[in-house]
Amino acid sequence: MSIPAGLSRVDQWLLSVALIFIIIIAVKTVSYIVTLFLMSLVLTLLALPAVAWLKKKGLSDFCAVLVITCIAILIALAFVFLTYFSFNTLITDLPQYQGELNTRIQDITALLNSSGISTTGGIPSVNLGDAMNFGISSLISVADGVMFLFFVCVTTFFMLLDAPRMALRMEERFGRDSDTMRQLDKMTGYIIDFIVVRTETNFVHGILFGGFLGIIGVHGAILWGVLTFLLGYIPYFGLVIAAVPAIFFAWLQFGTPGALAVIAAVAILNLVVENPVYSYLAARKFEMPALVVILSVIFWGWLLGIVGMLFSVPFTLLLLLVFEMADELRWINVTLGVSHLFEPETG
Numbered sequence: 001m002s003i004p005a006g007l008s009r010v011d012q013w014l015l016s017v018a019l020i021f022i023i024i025i026a027v028k029t030v031s032y033i034v035t036l037f038l039m040s041l042v043l044t045l046l047a048l049p050a051v052a053w054l055k056k057k058g059l060s061d062f063c064a065v066l067v068i069t070c071i072a073i074l075i076a077l078a079f080v081f082l083t084y085f086s087f088n089t090l091i092t093d094l095p096q097y098q099g100e101l102n103t104r105i106q107d108i109t110a111l112l113n114s115s116g117i118s119t120t121g122g123i124p125s126v127n128l129g130d131a132m133n134f135g136i137s138s139l140i141s142v143a144d145g146v147m148f149l150f151f152v153c154v155t156t157f158f159m160l161l162d163a164p165r166m167a168l169r170m171e172e173r174f175g176r177d178s179d180t181m182r183q184l185d186k187m188t189g190y191i192i193d194f195i196v197v198r199t200e201t202n203f204v205h206g207i208l209f210g211g212f213l214g215i216i217g218v219h220g221a222i223l224w225g226v227l228t229f230l231l232g233y234i235p236y237f238g239l240v241i242a243a244v245p246a247i248f249f250a251w252l253q254f255g256t257p258g259a260l261a262v263i264a265a266v267a268i269l270n271l272v273v274e275n276p277v278y279s280y281l282a283a284r285k286f287e288m289p290a291l292v293v294i295l296s297v298i299f300w301g302w303l304l305g306i307v308g309m310l311f312s313v314p315f316t317l318l319l320l321l322v323f324e325m326a327d328e329l330r331w332i333n334v335t336l337g338v339s340h341l342f343e344p345e346t347g
Contacts, residue, residue, distance in 0.1 A: 028303055035304045036148065040155035042314045044163060045188055046195050047072070051160055065160040069153065076149070079226060086223035093219065100252040180325055183342050187321040190341065191314045202232035205239070205273045209246070212265050216258070219249045233310040235293045239270060289337050292316070317341075 027034050047068050054064035090097075174180040210225020218224070224246040231238035243266045250258035296316040300308030308315065323329040324342045333339045 024303070031304050032148075035307050036151055036155060038304070038315055038318070039307055039311060040152050040159055041318070042191065042195070042311055043072075043152070043156045044159040045191050045314075047156070047160055048163060049192065051163075061161060061164065065157060068160070069157050073153070079230075082222055083226050086220050086226070090220050090223065097219065097249075097252060104252060104255070183321065183324055186342065187317055187324075191317050194313055194317070198233055201273060202229045205229070205232055205269055208269055208273070209243075209265065213246055213250075213262070216250075216254075216261065218246060218253065218258070218262070220245070224249075230310070235297055235313060236290075237297060238309075239266070239274075287340070288313075288316075292336050292338065 050068050051061075051064045054067060055061065059067065170184070171181060206225040206229030209228045210221050213221035213224055224242065227245070228239065228242040231242040234241070243262065247259050247262045247266075250262040254261070293313065293316075297309055297312045300312040300315050302308075304315075320333055320336075320338055320341065323332045324339075330339075333342070
């Protein structure tokens with residue numbers, strides 16, 4: 001869509017901003033479909049190298065895609081089983097946690113009274129059962145989540161089957177050695193690299209954190225390890241959010257020393273596990289300003305929910321690719337400081 005040439009520059013800018021807002025509102029309205037498509041697209045890009053490797057081993061396109069799909073389903077079921085087992089244990093031991101919480105509240109009340117702070121009305125009691133029921137009620141749409149994942153799986157399956165033909169059609173449209181294809185291949189590589197490295201790092205982080213919690217005896221150690229793995233995809237915020245419930249349960253069981261021990265473990269793991277990841281990505285020239293990453297988490301989280309937050313970086317990379325492929329929008333990448341992602345490799 002082109003802007004009418006008869007308008008003044010200010011009018012053109014205002015019209016462009018209005019169009020952007022209309023597009024964002026339209027995407028928000030159909031966020032379910034957009035989320036499904038983008039998530040399927042990212043998973044397709046991630047699975048393509050594995051499918052290509054199986055095809056080199058002699059499998060047909062259909063068999064290679066089927067094998068990858070079955071492996072992905074088994075991995076997802078394993079995560080669901082671990083999460084359900086650990087969550088069920090938490091529900092079973094809820095009376096024990098309530099007793100521990102009441103003890104901690106009494107300790108806080110006694111500390112405040114000894115410090116001369118009046119607690120005549122007492123510190124409000126917290127009922128973990130009510131809090132848990134509220135959390136469960138917010139997850140009533142589990143069936144919708146399962147249906148969403150089913151549609152993602154089906155869409156990804158057919159995207160993988162059609163990927164070779166799609167690549168041929170794009171080469172015919174833009175040319176095999178065109179600048180557009182070069183940028184597309186490079187950004188695809190960035191997305192695959194990011195997800196693979198992030199997944200490996202989250203796995204190590206989840207194993208170490210969950211193992212540490214299990215060794216010191218924190219309730220729900222497996223669940224907090226799985227949560228660390230999943231939320232680790234959210235830049236900057238994810239690992240902090242995942243650590244909050246573990247710190248809370250450590251405080252319930254062991255008091256302030258237990259909470260401080262978990263906080264120290266989180267800090268050490270972030271220092272030891274996270275830094276090599278960013279060093280690796282920086283070596284691959286994958287660098288985006290921290291402000292851009294944080295804003296992308298906020299924007300995609302508002303637009304597409306939790307899936308948008310988890311895949312905020314891949315979604316942002318796809319959006320930056322669209323900007324780079326349009327001459328009128330390329331200045332946005334320059335302004336954001338990410339134009340180097342599309343520069344030719346040197347050396």
